[in-house]
Amino acid sequence: MDEQRRRFEQLVLPHLGAAYNLARWLGGRDGEDVAQDAVLRAFRAFDGFRGGDAKAWLLAIVRNCHYTTLGRTRKTVPLPEQGENDIASDAPDPERSAIDADRARKLNQAIASLPDEFRETLVLREMEDMSYREIAEITGAPIGTVMSRLARARALLRERWSAETKEMAP
Amino acid sequence: MTCERALEVQAYADGELDAVSALAVEQHLETCAECRVLYDGIVEMRTALKRDARYYRPAAAFAQRIRSDIAREDIHREDGATRARATFGSRSFWTGAVGGVAATALAASLALFVMLPSAQDQLANDIASAHVRSLLGTHLIDIASSNHHVVKPWFAGRTDFSPPVGDYGEQGFPLVGGRLDYIGGKRSAVLVYRHGAHVVNVFVWKDDGSLSAGAKDVSGYHIVSWKEGGLFFCAVSDMEAGELRDLSGLIQKNASG
Numbered sequence: 267m268d269e270q271r272r273r274f275e276q277l278v279l280p281h282l283g284a285a286y287n288l289a290r291w292l293g294g295r296d297g298e299d300v301a302q303d304a305v306l307r308a309f310r311a312f313d314g315f316r317g318g319d320a321k322a323w324l325l326a327i328v329r330n331c332h333y334t335t336l337g338r339t340r341k342t343v344p345l346p347e348q349g350e351n352d353i354a355s356d357a358p359d360p361e362r363s364a365i366d367a368d369r370a371r372k373l374n375q376a377i378a379s380l381p382d383e384f385r386e387t388l389v390l391r392e393m394e395d396m397s398y399r400e401i402a403e404i405t406g407a408p409i410g411t412v413m414s415r416l417a418r419a420r421a422l423l424r425e426r427w428s429a430e431t432k433e434m435a436p
Numbered sequence: 437m438t439c440e441r442a443l444e445v446q447a448y449a450d451g452e453l454d455a456v457s458a459l460a461v462e463q464h465l466e467t468c469a470e471c472r473v474l475y476d477g478i479v480e481m482r483t484a485l486k487r488d489a490r491y492y493r494p495a496a497a498f499a500q501r502i503r504s505d506i507a508r509e510d511i512h513r514e515d516g517a518t519r520a521r522a523t524f525g526s527r528s529f530w531t532g533a534v535g536g537v538a539a540t541a542l543a544a545s546l547a548l549f550v551m552l553p554s555a556q557d558q559l560a561n562d563i564a565s566a567h568v569r570s571l572l573g574t575h576l577i578d579i580a581s582s583n584h585h586v587v588k589p590w591f592a593g594r595t596d597f598s599p600p601v602g603d604y605g606e607q608g609f610p611l612v613g614g615r616l617d618y619i620g621g622k623r624s625a626v627l628v629y630r631h632g633a634h635v636v637n638v639f640v641w642k643d644d645g646s647l648s649a650g651a652k653d654v655s656g657y658h659i660v661s662w663k664e665g666g667l668f669f670c671a672v673s674d675m676e677a678g679e680l681r682d683l684s685g686l687i688q689k690n691a692s693g
Contacts, residue, residue, distance in 0.1 A: 271510045283493055290492035306505050314558035314620040316646055323621045370488035377489060392485045398452055403618045408578050413443050424477060
């Protein structure tokens with residue numbers, strides 16, 4: 267194993283989970299292939315990586331792969347699939363009530379229903395904890411655009427989420 | 437009706453403000469009910485997302501597949517690298533120095549040396565793609581102005597270096613504006629010039645010594661790069677290579693003079 271590959275495994279592979287999550291939120295089930303393709307491309311382009319934030323760098327490649335390989339063919343918004351590991355959280359709680367599960371499902375559907383540019387901005391900010399500057403670098407949008415997308419994403423999400431959960435508000 | 441400070445409040449909720457601005461927003465939140473609702477809403481939504489939003493995690497088999505992909509690729513790459521080294525002597529990757537108008541004035545300040553071809557090639561490809569992206573998309577300029585007194589301060593605070601910004605309209609290269617871009621994992625200041633119907637992107641970033649100056653063509657685009665005053669410059673356009681060198685000469689003369 268050469269030095270380059272060792273560096274790649276140290277710097278980039280720890281962000282595999284983030285790459286996978288973003289790819290899935292962007293592309294649904296197809297996201298898995300996109301994530302795989304993106305990591306391989308990242309490895310090929312690793313010569314060109316000259317320091318900086320490896321996570322943002324990898325996520326930018328994931329995003330580019332998504333839009334170049336899927337963007338032209340996929341027209342539907344991905345919905346979170348039922349079943350498969352089921353709902354979000356790290357530690358699935360067996361005590362989780364049906365109401366909790368339903369609330370989570372509705373939130374995830376509301377996220378999935380957001381237009382691509384809002385959904386990706388929201389995922390990067392709230393799930394990947396990326397700064398505005400990093401989001402700007404990943405999405406190639408100016409910071410002002412990132413801020414307004416984020417505001418719009420939150421407003422839309424709130425609207426759709428509360429419409430769904432109104433009847434079960436405390 | 438949205439309070440004009442809404443984006444500031446959001447930036448506060450996202451931890452993007454410095455202490456002074458954060459304090460100002462906190463004071464604003466005490467008096468603006470609308471922003472208070474906005475802020476509480478963001479925090480509430482964040483809690484809900486942390487609790488309920490799905491975080492897709494790859495199966496162990498996925499990570500395994502990636503590792504074997506990389507191992508396979510690594511072997512191919514080493515083969516390729518051996519071949520490239522074997523033919524390196526007969527190929528000229530970056531031919532010619534910067535040349536052109538101010539070449540002699542520059543000779544002293546420019547470091548020209550041969551570099552690993554792969555990194556240089558990658559850079560040239562990145563630059564060409566960024567150039568194409570800027571022409572296709574809506575992101576050619578962030579700040580539109582032909583006035584270098586407007587464009588130069590715009591970069592302050594957005595980059596940790598100050599690119600030399602000049603307008604060369606009289607010489608046929610009017611300044612159109614500037615933007616930020618991201619090349620090879622680095623934030624780059626970009627100066628945008630026009631020459632007739634051609635657009636020229638000049639990428640500027642801090643020179644870390646990993647790249648060397650030179651000239652190269654990628655898919656019909658000419659790329660000229662040089663170093664000056666601790667910065668690395670890379671100009672790209674589809675106009676004549678000679679004209680591109682003229683512009684790079686003007687920029688260099690401006691930077692050194």
